[in-house]
Amino acid sequence: MDLEALKYKLYSQIPLTKFMQIDIKEIKNNCLITTAPIEQNINDKQTGFAGSLSTLVTISAWSACYLSVVDLGFNKDCMIAVIKSDTAYRAPVTKELYCKTILPSKEQLQTLKRKLQEKKSASIRIKSQLLQDDKVCVDFEGVYVIKL
Numbered sequence: 001m002d003l004e005a006l007k008y009k010l011y012s013q014i015p016l017t018k019f020m021q022i023d024i025k026e027i028k029n030n031c032l033i034t035t036a037p038i039e040q041n042i043n044d045k046q047t048g049f050a051g052s053l054s055t056l057v058t059i060s061a062w063s064a065c066y067l068s069v070v071d072l073g074f075n076k077d078c079m080i081a082v083i084k085s086d087t088a089y090r091a092p093v094t095k096e097l098y099c100k101t102i103l104p105s106k107e108q109l110q111t112l113k114r115k116l117q118e119k120k121s122a123s124i125r126i127k128s129q130l131l132q133d134d135k136v137c138v139d140f141e142g143v144y145v146i147k148l
Contacts, residue, residue, distance in 0.1 A: 003027070006063055017059060023081065027103070032067070032140055034060040035098040037126050048093030048137075053130055057083055057140035060101040061126035065144045068104050068124075078148050083123070085142040093130060093137045101128040112146070120148040 003024040011018040021040050025033040034056060041052030064079050104112065104124060115122035123145045130138035 006067065006123060009066075010059065010063070014059070016055060019057065022059060024054060030103050032060060032064045032097045032101040032103060034063065034101065038094070038096055041097055043045060045092075046094070048097055048130075050089060053089070053097065053132065053138050054087055055092060056097050056099050057087065057128040057138055058085065058142060060099045061104075061128045061142045062144065063105050064101045064126050064128075065124060065146065068109060069114065069116075069146055072109060072116070074148060076148075078146055080144055080146050081082075082142045083145050085140065089137070090138040091132070091135060091137040093132055095132055097130060098132065099128055099130050101126065108132060116146060118147055122146050 003026070003102050010022065019040065020036050022034060022036045025035055036056055038048060043049040044047045055136065062080060062082060069078060069080065070076055108124060112122050112124055123143055125141060125143050127141040129136050
């Protein structure tokens, strides 16, 4: 998985990600790790702006979906969109925004691949969390639809 290519895609096609300075850090323990500096994403209370927090978890989950689709061998330019999401803000963020997104399981990927091959369309649930000092600050779950 080419994380630098993904970062370039985000920056060139979704300008907000560049302004927020979202970084695609690594894949570790079946999770995609993304970050953004607090300085670019701060509110009047000197905590993470809710819009930035929401954007980071949403785009991180989208990125996990995109990487999975590409890894399965499908077109990099397929349509991927969040169609439903649930976000819970549990605590303020006062440091670098650190997001952990759970990559789809082997079973989820098999189902995704089968549906895309058969119907050229599928959906998948992706979960992300913004963490600070091992404390969950934001919980996110999104349903993403993919169309070839």
